[in-house]
Amino acid sequence: MLLINCPWCGERDETEFSYGGEAGIVRPENPEILSDEEWGDYLFMRKNTKGVFTEQWNHSSGCRQWFLVKRDTVTYKIIDSYKFDRSDSENKGSK
Amino acid sequence: MKNKYSALSLIKNAFTNNKNWKPAIKNAEPKKSYDAIIVGGGGHGLATAFYLAKNHGIKNIAVVEKGWIGGGNTARNTTIVRSNYLWTEASLLYEKSLKLWEGLSREINFNVMFSQRGVYNLGHTLQDMRDIERRVSANRLNGIDAEVVNAEQIKKEIPYINTSSSARYPILGASLQKRAGVARHDAVAWGFARAASDLGVDIIQQCEVTDIIKSNNQIHGIETSKGRIESNKVGLVVAGHASVLAAMANLRLPLESHPLQAYVSEPLKPVLDTVVMSNAVHGYISQSDKGELVIGAGIDPYIGYGQKGSFCTIEHCMQAIMELFPYFSRVRMLRQWGGIVDVSPDACPIISKTPINGLYLNCGWGTGGFKATPGSGWVFAHTLANDEPHQLNAPFSLERFSTGALIDEHGAAAVAH
Ligand SMILES: Cc1cc2nc3c(=O)[nH]c(=O)nc-3n(C[C@H](O)[C@H](O)[C@H](O)COP(=O)(O)OP(=O)(O)OC[C@H]3O[C@@H](n4cnc5c(N)ncnc54)[C@H](O)[C@@H]3O)c2cc1C
Ligand SMILES: [Zn+2]
Numbered sequence: 001m002l003l004i005n006c007p008w009c010g011e012r013d014e015t016e017f018s019y020g021g022e023a024g025i026v027r028p029e030n031p032e033i034l035s036d037e038e039w040g041d042y043l044f045m046r047k048n049t050k051g052v053f054t055e056q057w058n059h060s061s062g063c064r065q066w067f068l069v070k071r072d073t074v075t076y077k078i079i080d081s082y083k084f085d086r087s088d089s090e091n092k093g094s095k
Numbered sequence: 096m097k098n099k100y101s102a103l104s105l106i107k108n109a110f111t112n113n114k115n116w117k118p119a120i121k122n123a124e125p126k127k128s129y130d131a132i133i134v135g136g137g138g139h140g141l142a143t144a145f146y147l148a149k150n151h152g153i154k155n156i157a158v159v160e161k162g163w164i165g166g167g168n169t170a171r172n173t174t175i176v177r178s179n180y181l182w183t184e185a186s187l188l189y190e191k192s193l194k195l196w197e198g199l200s201r202e203i204n205f206n207v208m209f210s211q212r213g214v215y216n217l218g219h220t221l222q223d224m225r226d227i228e229r230r231v232s233a234n235r236l237n238g239i240d241a242e243v244v245n246a247e248q249i250k251k252e253i254p255y256i257n258t259s260s261s262a263r264y265p266i267l268g269a270s271l272q273k274r275a276g277v278a279r280h281d282a283v284a285w286g287f288a289r290a291a292s293d294l295g296v297d298i299i300q301q302c303e304v305t306d307i308i309k310s311n312n313q314i315h316g317i318e319t320s321k322g323r324i325e326s327n328k329v330g331l332v333v334a335g336h337a338s339v340l341a342a343m344a345n346l347r348l349p350l351e352s353h354p355l356q357a358y359v360s361e362p363l364k365p366v367l368d369t370v371v372m373s374n375a376v377h378g379y380i381s382q383s384d385k386g387e388l389v390i391g392a393g394i395d396p397y398i399g400y401g402q403k404g405s406f407c408t409i410e411h412c413m414q415a416i417m418e419l420f421p422y423f424s425r426v427r428m429l430r431q432w433g434g435i436v437d438v439s440p441d442a443c444p445i446i447s448k449t450p451i452n453g454l455y456l457n458c459g460w461g462t463g464g465f466k467a468t469p470g471s472g473w474v475f476a477h478t479l480a481n482d483e484p485h486q487l488n489a490p491f492s493l494e495r496f497s498t499g500a501l502i503d504e505h506g507a508a509a510v511a512h
Contacts, residue, residue: 001405001406001407002397002405013407014405014407015407018396019396019397021351021398022398035497036497036498036499037497039497040349040496040497040499041347041497043440043496044349044440044496045347045348045349045496046338046347046348046349046350046351047338047347048338048339048348048350048351048352048398049398050336050338050339050352050400053398055397055398071397073352073397073398073399073400073401074400074401075401076397076399076401076403
């Protein structure tokens, strides 16, 4: 079971959280100028990283805030968890 | 067959103390090049190699497996086989597979212990029952056996199930597919491997693919832990690792790999002679020939390549089983494990050509591909051999994620396995 550190509330059981998947997916500003492939890429294509991965979690049974977690998807070890506004290069939208 | 199994061969070998059995599978080392390479020695990869050799006359084939054959999801799953999906595209694909299951032990001369003991998909609410009516009607229009049964009929067939109306989630009825059932997962991998090996397919174990070689949008082969192997046709059939392998060819996939766990109890005397699944309380159960209860539920929510999941998922699943079978409350659980399932946005597989010539994908089976093993191999072999999908797998293309022609089986097919 994961022990997740909510940046607002501290460490809590995984059961208090819900998962929000890959972080840094930015909604295209002008969908109407995209090709079907580009729009499909935004909607469906995912990194699905094996290794260190930045993902979103929501403290849904707690403070209900969204935040970011850096986690190894093989060992499940959580490396870091932080708010969206941390000025951090990791935190920028990525593709 | 070099080593045909039969009642007579059993008797003959008994007289020589079973010392004269030949190895069932030739363990091959890689040759320099092949007409086709299948990456991934799970059931789907091995079935693909078998049907390529048998139906399409391609004999110079390698199956490249990083661990041992059938060590992935194939030998980690709870073996439910059925074809009662909602949409025509999906139900025809799974039904093709079910028909192949019905003759499989004979076809590959290996007892896969396919047992058509029936599968019940329970309904607990009025809306569940409406969905069941709709799915059963759709199945019948597609020529697939299906019926709706009520709580009384369920109780009669499954005496230990709790059909009391005072249950928290009362059972109102179910869909029943009588031709559905279970099979022996290891036997499926071994049987296809042996049959393919007999047709000259090289089965190369302990050989990890580390890169995909291509130039000018054409595949030329793979790099492996046993060196470079050339081929201008490569099929990726690696389940939870599909995104990792696709990335080697700079291809992005609409998949997320999740842990999916299963659980087995201590052996009991026969108590359950069918398969029971419930989407609403989210659990399913059958009993193995050894007497163990085989139990499973949903994926762990996060991306995970660790072949393990969280304890809260186990707890949730046990609660669901207790809701259905309070009688099992004191049964002790013996073993638990996880696999890595490649979940797609529409809960349907990708069996497809790719934008790269000579690269083919068979993935996205997620939590429910065991039932499709023979059918998946059959259509994928066709796709590789002809460089064109069969009409059964044409709708399962990678392009559907840009055209929008998804085949949404999420809620429709009851519990996803
Ligand atoms: C707990 C659990 C329960 C399930 N229950 C059911 C069920 O009841 N009914 C059902 O229909 N389905 C079920 N499934 C799903 C089913 O198991 C899978 O969809 C199916 O077995 C996938 O088969 P496969 O051959 O594609 O994958 P796998 O058997 O996983 O084979 C893929 C192979 O690729 C190999 N590989 C990966 N990377 C590399 C590399 N770089 N180089 C070489 N080889 C590589 C792996 O080692 C592996 O052996 C379940 C799955 C799990 C985990
Ligand atoms: Zn919080």
